[in-house]
Amino acid sequence: MNLVWKIKQRSCNKIKKYKVENNNPISRDRIINDLVPKQFGKRGMIWTSILILICLIGAYAYYRQLTKGLVVTNMRDYVSWGIYISNFVFFVAISLVGSLITAILRLADVHWSTPLTRIAEIIAVSAIVFASLIIIVDMGRPERFMNLFLHGRLQSPIIWDVTVITTYFFISLFLLYLPLLPDLKILIAHRKPSVNKFHKLYVFLGSFWKGHKEQFRLNDKSINILCVMIIPVAFCIHTVTSWLFATTYRPGWDSTNFGAYFISGAFLVGAGAVVVAMYVFRRYYKLEKYITEFHFEKMGKIVVMLGLLYLYFNINEYLIPAFKMKKAEEEHLRELFSGSYSIMFWFAIFVGMLIPIFILITKKGRKPLPMFIAGIMVVVGAWFKRYLIVTPTLLHPFLPMQNVPESYKHYFPSWEEWAIAMGSLAGALLVITFFVRILPIIPIYETIIEQNEESQKDIAV
Amino acid sequence: MKKAKKTLRYNLLLVLVISIFLPTLVNAQAASNETAILKLHYFNINNNVQYLLLESSTKKNKVFTPQKNILYKVYLDTVSNSNLISSIKTNDAGKAKMFFPPYLKSHWDKSSTHMFIVMKGDEEVLTDYYITKARLEIDTTTIDEIKNITVKVSKEDNGKLFPVPDVEMKVGIQRLVGVLSGGDEETYTSDSSGVVTVPFTKINMPGDSLGNLILVAKIEDNETLGNITVEKKAKWGVPMVLSEDFFSKRELWSTRFRSPYWLLFMAYAIIIGVYSTLIYLIVQLVKTIKIGKQGPPPLV
Incomplete structure (x- = not known):
């Protein structure tokens, strides 16, 4: 009991210290002025233009793929899942952050995560949209997509994946929308319709929100239900994605550990993405009063914990097969450890996990800039990790590759594949950018309420 | 002594130079040589359907490459429009299959041996392919409860059939990907009367729903007779009724x-x-x- 009281006391002291550092509380009007979406400046326009350009190049490459067929890619009989599926797994992984920041921390009654919830949900929705799109891109005949539903077998993990992705998309969209309702009222009232470009959109989305007590009660109840529901669905989406691999008998995929391994990796990359977004938004929109060093400190600790967890699963995933060195696994593992994929493999381990852990384990490392660098490393490392999960295994089937053209034995994506993959990444960033332009990055209403509660508590103290 | 040493030194140098450059020269020569390969095969199925299969490829550096879309004209005995069997292009695998046109029947019946000529443009690229018309017959007998497959091979000469000895052939059961020998040997050779008798040892082989097996005798790439195949159904197998239970079960592999x-x-x-x-x-x-x-x- 004494220990619990001490921990609570330490936590309260830290929050007080953080408030003193940031001269809280902030007035209501100030919060609204700071947090309403702002028009892009020059840098914002350049950023958006670059993303649109990359998307257009990707669209052209996809047009070529549509007209000429999958032959424009370098995927052949053996590597039939190339960079597209790596990208898909990456997007699915990043989307898991919605459940971590919004749901898990909310249910655990952690209030410091309030400014990060919308960022996490925007990232989740954008990532899940592009995870779905990239699956269609990977199809040689996308016009037959509906056949998956018309003739799909429930026994196939692909059907499970399609179902769970669709479900997760709806839940994420809900979880983005419901907490937004009180903010929409503020946005509608904040500026005159003639000045407010998105006034009509705000009215369409949230004009019914009048701030009734009953509305708040219903909304809070719905958000709580969503938070409970999104956790198992989020676990399902990534477990099922891992089962797409694990149910296929291949070296490197034949593992009972894959579900947990994928989920831990997804939490890590999602948290890394939030850290990067936190830093960028904080800097660009001058949100130092809302996304403070305290938030970086907390997120840093979460990333370290998730990094260690993922490292643990990686050791399990590689050490045990390497200890046994079954003949079929041997070639695959040697390629990863010391062969043609070794640079990428050790890059993913060191840059994606070990170095960020070492950066963030120190207090100085949990400052915004080092955390931003560590976040970038986690995200980039995670992308290469997904590539390594997909491609090397496909190049090492159990039966030797015989009497096939030389090009079947190697895989390096064609320019069309690179353009489409990069276009999809840029597309996801573009969706995030548009959301940020339209919606408040930090929940306005919740911030006002929390500020009032804290100031009232301070008065009471 | 000095001169001998000098000569030895020159010889060693020469050997060294040759050993270094000879493989390169040989390889270069081999690399530059591309050999065109043209093969013609005659097929006779069940003494009823005859056709020719032409295979065109090139060989370079020990690698065979099929020649696609090459136009060939194939003639029977002489190069004339009346004796043209087919004017045909090779497919992606470098192969072209052609049947005998009806207007050549009288010419085909006139002689027992025929020559095939292949023209590529105005050039005769194959002229030495001769075929003697032959007949393969298959029958089944049971003596002392031992089942036998009897095959008789005979060739035509002046309108009459004569047995052909020493012809190698496969005799057995037609399975999905080839001929399973009906006896203990892989191949059999016809005796002086042109007959092969194979005691059938493959008992309890799965047949069709009535227990029918397809017995087959096959002569492959014989110099004078070409490729001849003859088949006969025999109720020597075990009736196989596919169990629908396997597919009707509710399992992960089901529909x-x-x-x-x-x-x-x-x-x-x-x-x-x-x-x-x-x-x-x-x-x-x-x-x-x-x-x-x-x-x-x-x-x-």
Whole structure:
């Protein structure tokens, strides 16, 4: 009991210290002025233009793929899942952050995560949209997509994946929308319709929100239900994605550990993405009063914990097969450890996990800039990790590759594949950018309420 | 002594130079040489259907490459329009299959031996392919409860059939990817009367639903007779009735209409659970909208 009281006391002291550092509380009007979406400046326009350009190049490459067929890619009989599926797994992984920041921390009654919830949900929705799109891109005949539903077998993990992705998309969209309702009222009232470009959109989305007590009660109840529901669905989406691999008998995929391994990796990359977004938004929109060093400190600790967890699963995933060195696994593992994929493999381990852990384990490392660098490393490392999960295994089937053209034995994506993959990444960033332009990055209403509660508590103290 | 040493040194140098450059020269020569290969095969199926198969390829550096879309003209005995069997292009595999046109029947019947000429443009690229018309007969006998396959090979000469000795052939059962020998030997050779008798040792072989096996005798790439195949059905196998049970079971490998019940239950329970909750949330949202339509909340 004494220990619990001490921990609570330490936590309260830290929050007080953080408030003193940031001269809280902030007035209501100030919060609204700071947090309403702002028009892009020059840098914002350049950023958006670059993303649109990359998307257009990707669209052209996809047009070529549509007209000429999958032959424009370098995927052949053996590597039939190339960079597209790596990208898909990456997007699915990043989307898991919605459940971590919004749901898990909310249910655990952690209030410091309030400014990060919308960022996490925007990232989740954008990532899940592009995870779905990239699956269609990977199809040689996308016009037959509906056949998956018309003739799909429930026994196939692909059907499970399609179902769970669709479900997760709806839940994420809900979880983005419901907490937004009180903010929409503020946005509608904040500026005159003639000045407010998105006034009509705000009215369409949230004009019914009048701030009734009953509305708040219903909304809070719905958000709580969503938070409970999104956790198992989020676990399902990534477990099922891992089962797409694990149910296929291949070296490197034949593992009972894959579900947990994928989920831990997804939490890590999602948290890394939030850290990067936190830093960028904080800097660009001058949100130092809302996304403070305290938030970086907390997120840093979460990333370290998730990094260690993922490292643990990686050791399990590689050490045990390497200890046994079954003949079929041997070639695959040697390629990863010391062969043609070794640079990428050790890059993913060191840059994606070990170095960020070492950066963030120190207090100085949990400052915004080092955390931003560590976040970038986690995200980039995670992308290469997904590539390594997909491609090397496909190049090492159990039966030797015989009497096939030389090009079947190697895989390096064609320019069309690179353009489409990069276009999809840029597309996801573009969706995030548009959301940020339209919606408040930090929940306005919740911030006002929390500020009032804290100031009232301070008065009471 | 000095001169001898000098000569030895020159010889060693020469050997060294040759040993270094000779493989390169040989390889270069081999690399530059591309050999065109043209093969013609004559097939006779069940003494009824005759056709020719032409194979065109090139060989370079020990690698065979099929020649696609090459136009060849194939003639029977002489190069004339009346004796043209076919004017045909090779396919992607460098092969072209052609049947004998009806107008060549009288010419075909006139002689026992025929020559085939292949022309590529104006050049005769193959002229030495001769075929003697032959007949292969297959029959079954049972002597002392021992089943035998009897095959007789005979060739035509002046309109009459004469037995052909020393012809190698396969005799057995036609399976999915080849001929399974009916006896203990892989191949058999005809005796002086042109006959091969194979004691049938493959008992209890799965046949069709009535127990029929397809017995087959096959002469392959014989210099004078070409490729001849003859088949005969015999009720020597075990009737195989495919069990529908395997496919009608509700298992993970079954069709989409036969998903296992446990999977259906699990999947639909999850889907119904999640989506009914989502519907409930939509209902809550509708309620929220309705409350909002009542106007702003009263001021306290």
